[in-house]
Amino acid sequence: MMRVLRRLLAVMLIIVGAVAAGALIPLPLWSQAAEDNGGETRRILVLSNPIHTDIAIPLDADTRAAFAFLERSGVPVAEAGARWMIIGWGGRAFYLETPTWGDLKPMPVFRALTVDSSVLHVDVTGELDEGHPAVTALELGAEEFERLQVFIRQSFAQAPDAVAAIPDAGYGPYDRFFEAKGAFNALIGCNTWTAQALRASGVRTGLWNPLPQTLTFSLKLFN
Structure with a gap:
């Protein structure tokens, strides 16, 4: 029994150490921020809950045009309000079938x-706090x-003539699910996708971010 307990303790310490190292080791190691030439900046938001993160993109004429293909699939990106x-990106089964903890x-x-195929969830909203x-x-x-x-556009799995919307899949009237690229598992999940997207834009994050808490910690630490 003591041998089993020691092994369990060793596994737990390895997991805790890996999560801590993932948050404290930056990727990229050195800041690659572009020189500030006084140009206009765009504010994005990372939204967190206990297990998941999303990226919020401001909607204006340029971004509405860039994501106009979503309008044809039922996401009202052109809506004035x-x-x-x-x-957000995530595992197909959990994402589609768990709109609330009660589900x-x-x-x-x-x-x-274990392993699941992946989907992208897209929604629109008004002002955020x-x-x-x-x-x-x-x-x-x-x-x-x-x-x-x-990066976000390239995360969609492409149908022959458009992104592949999942029929009748959504939590409400303004959101839709889409087939996505990549496989989902507990080690490479929704929060690691968020971190990859941010790093593609030049934002530094922790090396490995399986949890929202470690991702947001690393964002504040390295940026």
Whole structure:
């Protein structure tokens, strides 16, 4: 029994050490921030809950045009009252079947802890409380903001003539799910995708970010 307990303790210490190292070791190691030439910056938001992060993109004429293909799939990015587009990546079974904790079921949890195909969830909303503790605001230059948009667009799985919307999949009237690139598992999950998207735009994050808490900690630490 003591041998089993020691092994369990060793595994737990390894996991804790890996999570801590993932948050404290930056990627990239050295800051690659572009020189500030006084150009306009764009504010994006990282939205967190206990297990998941999303990226919020401000909606204006340029971003509405860049993501106009979503309008054809039922996401009203051109709606006058829409101020933010919220995008997240995750495991298909858990994401589609768990809109609230009350909908939690064993099979989606099992798929999330093993391997699942991935989806993107896209929603639009009005004003957001940028001072909320679950919101992290970041300022991007024009080039950095464009790289973020490119990364997001390239995360969609492409149908022959458009992105592949999942029929009748959404939590409400303004959001939709789409087939996405990549496989989901507990080690490479929704928060690691958020970190990859941010790094594509030049934002430094921790090396490995399986949890929202470690990702937001690293964002504040390195930026």
